[in-house]
Amino acid sequence: MEIHASRNQKITGFILFGFSLFYFFSSLRLKLGTFKNPGPGLIPVAIGGFLLLCTGIYLIRVLRLKPPGEGNLAPSRRGPKNYPAIFGILGCTLAYPFLLEYGKFILSTFAIAYLMLAFLKPSRTLFPFFLALGMAVGSFLVFSRFLGVALPSGFLEDFLFRIGG
Amino acid sequence: MLEISQSLLHGFSLALSPLYLYYALIGAILGTIVGVLPGLGPLGAMAILLSFTLKLDATGAMILFAGIYYGAMYGGSTTSILLNIPGEAASVVTCIDGYQMAQKGRAGAALTVSAVGSFIAGTISILGLMGVALFLADIALRFGPPEFFAIGVCGLALLVRLSEGSPLQAVIMILLGMALATVGVDFLTGIERFTFGIQELGQGIDFLPVAMGIFGIAEVLTTVEQKEFIRPAQKVKLRELLPTRQEWKRSFPPMFRGSFLGFIIGLVPGPSPVIATFVSYITEKRLSPTPEDFGKGAIEGVAGPESANNAAVGGAYVPLFALGIPFTPAMAIVLGTLMLHGLTPGPNLIQTKPDLFWTVIASMYIGNFMLLVLNLPLVNVFVAILKVPQNILLPVIVLICLIGVYTVNSSSLDLLMLAVFGFVGYALRGVGFQAAPLILAMVIGPMLETSLRQSMNITGGNLSGMILRPICLAMYILVSLTFLLPLVRKCIRRSPNKFQSPDKQGGNSAP
Numbered sequence: 001m002e003i004h005a006s007r008n009q010k011i012t013g014f015i016l017f018g019f020s021l022f023y024f025f026s027s028l029r030l031k032l033g034t035f036k037n038p039g040p041g042l043i044p045v046a047i048g049g050f051l052l053l054c055t056g057i058y059l060i061r062v063l064r065l066k067p068p069g070e071g072n073l074a075p076s077r078r079g080p081k082n083y084p085a086i087f088g089i090l091g092c093t094l095a096y097p098f099l100l101e102y103g104k105f106i107l108s109t110f111a112i113a114y115l116m117l118a119f120l121k122p123s124r125t126l127f128p129f130f131l132a133l134g135m136a137v138g139s140f141l142v143f144s145r146f147l148g149v150a151l152p153s154g155f156l157e158d159f160l161f162r163i164g165g
Numbered sequence: 166m167l168e169i170s171q172s173l174l175h176g177f178s179l180a181l182s183p184l185y186l187y188y189a190l191i192g193a194i195l196g197t198i199v200g201v202l203p204g205l206g207p208l209g210a211m212a213i214l215l216s217f218t219l220k221l222d223a224t225g226a227m228i229l230f231a232g233i234y235y236g237a238m239y240g241g242s243t244t245s246i247l248l249n250i251p252g253e254a255a256s257v258v259t260c261i262d263g264y265q266m267a268q269k270g271r272a273g274a275a276l277t278v279s280a281v282g283s284f285i286a287g288t289i290s291i292l293g294l295m296g297v298a299l300f301l302a303d304i305a306l307r308f309g310p311p312e313f314f315a316i317g318v319c320g321l322a323l324l325v326r327l328s329e330g331s332p333l334q335a336v337i338m339i340l341l342g343m344a345l346a347t348v349g350v351d352f353l354t355g356i357e358r359f360t361f362g363i364q365e366l367g368q369g370i371d372f373l374p375v376a377m378g379i380f381g382i383a384e385v386l387t388t389v390e391q392k393e394f395i396r397p398a399q400k401v402k403l404r405e406l407l408p409t410r411q412e413w414k415r416s417f418p419p420m421f422r423g424s425f426l427g428f429i430i431g432l433v434p435g436p437s438p439v440i441a442t443f444v445s446y447i448t449e450k451r452l453s454p455t456p457e458d459f460g461k462g463a464i465e466g467v468a469g470p471e472s473a474n475n476a477a478v479g480g481a482y483v484p485l486f487a488l489g490i491p492f493t494p495a496m497a498i499v500l501g502t503l504m505l506h507g508l509t510p511g512p513n514l515i516q517t518k519p520d521l522f523w524t525v526i527a528s529m530y531i532g533n534f535m536l537l538v539l540n541l542p543l544v545n546v547f548v549a550i551l552k553v554p555q556n557i558l559l560p561v562i563v564l565i566c567l568i569g570v571y572t573v574n575s576s577s578l579d580l581l582m583l584a585v586f587g588f589v590g591y592a593l594r595g596v597g598f599q600a601a602p603l604i605l606a607m608v609i610g611p612m613l614e615t616s617l618r619q620s621m622n623i624t625g626g627n628l629s630g631m632i633l634r635p636i637c638l639a640m641y642i643l644v645s646l647t648f649l650l651p652l653v654r655k656c657i658r659r660s661p662n663k664f665q666s667p668d669k670q671g672g673n674s675a676p
Contacts, residue, residue, distance in 0.1 A: 007595045016337065023344050026359060035626030040351035040358055042613045047347065050338040058333055081390045086591075089389065089563060093382060093584040096567050097577035111569075113560055120389065120556035135561065139568055149572045 006065050013059040020055040024048030088119030104154035110136035176523025188225045192232020200240020207237035211498045212380040215373055216569035223506035224521045228528040238475045239536045242279040244458045255438035255474040260445045261671045262466030269462050274408035278416045279471040280540050286424040286472035287533035290479025293428045298663050301487035305512035310619035311631045315640035317613045319491050322644040323434040342606025345370050356577045365578045371499045372569050374582035381566040381586025385559050416468040419449050423472030431480015435494035438474040445473035494601035499606040597657045
């Protein structure tokens with residue numbers, strides 16, 4: 001686990017340094033102005049410069065990290081990580097805006113709720129199915145009817161809205 | 166004085182309206198639930214509910230958030246005492262003696278002392294908040310952009326020193342937050358910065374999806390990977406709640422000491438409620454005639470820290486109301502809420518929106534009273550919330566985040582931002598970075614940039630003109646001391662070893 005922590009720190013260090021480089025060079029394209037009359041680029045250049053310096057130091061530090069067992073490592077977490085659930089939930093949050101465009105509110109909310117329930121605790125029973133359906137319909141009624149929020153609607157939503165009075 | 170009492174009375178007349186009472190009650194209940202649930206802290210809950218507060222007026226939103234913040238401090242102690250599980254970071258210290266008391270059959274007494282202590286601390290800190298905020302806001306009206314820039318820099322520097330983890334990581338997070346705040350149209354020149362042709366980015370990166378992602382979604386992902394085993398809690402009967410006369414006698418002094426300590430620590434940037442509990446615990450142990458009882462169920466170890474964390478909440482509101490600068494991440498979210506409601510926080514806020522200030526203050530009194538009345542009889546109900554399986558609770562939280570973000574602008578980009586920042590928050594937490602400095606810097610960033618550019622204009626780019634003003638100079642000296650003192654202390658610690666006589670250095674010295 002500790003080897004992973006060290007590897008993750010190195011990956012994070014590289015990503016942060018890459019972002020700093022990108023931000024710093026992008027900010028150089030903006031007008032700097034003068035000290036008397038600072039332009040829109042002055043503060044971003046300063047932030048980018050400091051960021052580059054700090055992420056550079058961080059990267060050097062994590063690259064020089066001692067091997068596991070000799071300290072200097074991030075504390076290891078308890079037990080094995082539940083990667084399917086972590087990436088499943090992340091995937092659901094990423095997919096939701098696209099699903100919402102085509103599947104409208106109830107269908108897309110039901111789909112991601114069902115998937116998240118399945119990722120967190122796989123079950124062969126119909127319980128997650130009905131729970132996800134309840135979450136989708138319940139959230140539609142709460143947000144649309146009680147809070148008056150305009151949600152993406154199709155025939156299902158219109159139907160529910162009509163029978164709801 | 167008369168003016169203050171009249172304003173407070175007016176605040177009470179507004180806060181006692183059914184709608185605001187309802188918000189205070191909802192906030193108190195939600196806060197207690199959040200405090201009870203390990204993993205989801207007040208910060209996460211406030212971030213998750215941020216979008217829903219847009220349906221309320223600014224005062225209602227502030228009342229709701231104040232209730233959540235106070236409620237979380239109350240709720241956190243319940244699981245610490247009954248289950249040895251701190252609902253949130255500020256309740257960790259309560260576990261030490263609270264759980265030991267519960268093991269000895271004094272759970273009810275520990276819960277009552279904790280609730281009464283929280284109530285006393287809440288009341289004292291609200292009084293302090295009223296006095297200090299009004300005084301500070303009055304002075305701050307005379308501040309110019311250089312002073313505001315200096316205060317902002319000082320706040321961020323203290324945050325770096327007091328944050329968990331390495332200072333370098335905290336600085337990186339602050340710079341990242343400030344970098345995110347520069348995206349969008351420049352307010353002075355109208356020139357687009359870092360928008361890369363994406364029209365929606367012209368308005369800047371919205372605070373809402375970032376806060377909800379980095380706290381809400383990241384919190385869920387962190388909880389998913391930690392499978393906590395929750396042991397059954399013992400039932401607390403109503404008649405067991407009353408402490409003995411001796412227990413009361415031992416609890417009151419720590420309650421008052423904790424309240425004062427907590428309020429003062431609350432004024433300092435950083436995770437003040439957490440620091441306050443540790444300082445209070447150490448103080449009580451030092452002052453106690455029986456320090457050996459600490460860790461074995463000393464009631465002072467519950468009364469002091471529980472009062473301190475609640476008092477720190479009141480203290481944290483002072484810089485927000487008086488200067489418009491949040492010193493804690495939770496206050497950054499409150500500030501974000503005010504801005505989303507079109508209000509400009511700053512020293513003028515108390516004068517321009519007195520109804521908001523006084524109603525929130527009055528509702529804090531009411532919320533504290535509600536928590537005292539609600540929490541003790543309902544303690545078993547709140548503990549039962551822990552029985553809701555996480556595999557049901559977590560998808561509900563994610564759905565609330567997704568729908569909450571979507572309802573504000575109906576924007577798919579906001580939803581993508583939520584997912585991206587959820588992952589960023591989770592990944593950075595995994596390698597020891599704290600998300601709080603990023604959010605704080607994102608909120609303070611625009612204010613810092615504005616005041617710096619205005620200062621440069623005013624002084625004609627003369628740096629000494631910006632630094633050599635009394636308040637600015639004091640702030641920069643404080644910043645320098647914050648970083649220099651630990652270095653000096655390190656050098657002093659090293660020097661005695663260096664000059665130690667050879668015979669004291671061990672057996673390897675020359676004869």
